[in-house]
Amino acid sequence: MKRLLRRLVLVLALPALLVVVWWLASDGSTDVFWPPLRTILRTFPDVWTADRLRDDVLPSIWRLVAGYALAAVVGVAAGTVIGSYRRVRAVCEPVLEFLRAVPPPVLIPVIMLFAGIGDTMKVTVIASGCVWPILLNTVEGVRAVDPVMLETARSYGITGPSRLRNLVLPSAGPQIFAGLRQALSLGIILMVISEMFAASNGIGFTIVQFQRSFAVPDMWTGILVLGLLGFVLSVVFQLVERRVLAWYHGLRASARRSP
Template sequence: MIRTLRTALFALALPCLLVGIWWLASDSSTSVYAPPLRTILSRFDNVWTADRLSADVVPSLLRLAAGYGAAAVAGIALGVGIGTSRTARALCEPALEFLRAVPPPVLVPVIMLFAGIGSTMKIVVIASGCVWPVLLNTVAGVRAVDPVATETARSYGITGAARFRYLVLPSASPQIFAGLRQALSIGVILMVISEMFAASNGLGYAVVQFQRSFAIPEMWTGILVLGLLGVVLALLFGLVERRALAWYHGSRGARRKAGGGGA
């Protein structure tokens, strides 16, 4: 219990310090573009009502979930296929290096030509940016599978789906989750960017509309909502990751204890 409280205090210390600095530094501000934090917070309740949340936040989250989910499935499936085949790596690596170097926001006008300006376009934009961290980390994780474990599995006749389930996937899963974590932050960014183009709802659309109507405090509240959304998503992802990789973190902790005891 004490350890949990200590961890929570450390996690909240820096955000509270930054909010306090922002409050004090902006308290006497007379700038239209950088209003005091107390002014921004005073508009929060009036702006982000239940209707606004259902009209803008929920559609954004649904698009993020669809694009991120599609990228996760495609990235893991392709990564396993490329990572386990030397021929596939040789064929795909040049194309992958070229495609991942293209910034996804640049593709928004192109995607709009094929997918229109609706939610499909936004989902495709999110997926096109999120897939690369998942794909490349999956390839690296599959390639890093212990050769001794691979030979042992082959000796015992463990092949096909059983080999993937009991050897490849567990060995590569820490690297896969690292890619999924990176993709989540990219997905939030692309969610906002895609909603700034020909959109009628969403968080990105709301922030741009506030900016165009010179409702600057309201615009800042939208930015705060995006920040809070990112924190919540990161915490939820951390919970899922710790549960899915409990065996991995447990083995690392045991190795650290063994190393400390030996010292």
């Protein structure tokens, strides 16, 4: 219990300090673009009602989850194939380096031509940006699998899907999850950017509408919603990661305890 409380204090200490600094720095501000934090917090419940959460936040979360899941499936599957076969990697590397250098927001006008301006476009934009850290980390994770373990599995007749499921993916798991973590923060950014183009709902759309109508405190509440959403998703991701990679974290903990 003490360990849990200590961890909770460590997690909340910096956010609490930043809130206090923000409160003190903005207190008494008369700048229309920099309202006091107390004004923003007072405005928050009036802006983000249950109806707005249903109409704007839930669609944004759905687009983020759909694009992120699509990127995860494509990135892990393609990364496993590319990382497993040297010839495939030699053929694909130049193309991958070219495509990952193209910023996803630049592709929004092109994607709009093919996918329209609906949810398909937004999900595609999110997936097109999130796929690269997942794919590249998966490639490196698969390439780093211990060759001795691969040879041992081969000698015991463990090949094909069984080797993939029981050796390759678990061994590459820590690096795959590193890519998934990078992609999550990138997905939130792309979610907002995609909703600023030809959208009728979503958090990004709402923030732009507040900005255009000079409702500055309302705009800041939208930024707070994005921060809270990112924090919640990060906590959920950590819980999933610790459950899936329990063996890995246990191994690291025992290594730290050993003399």
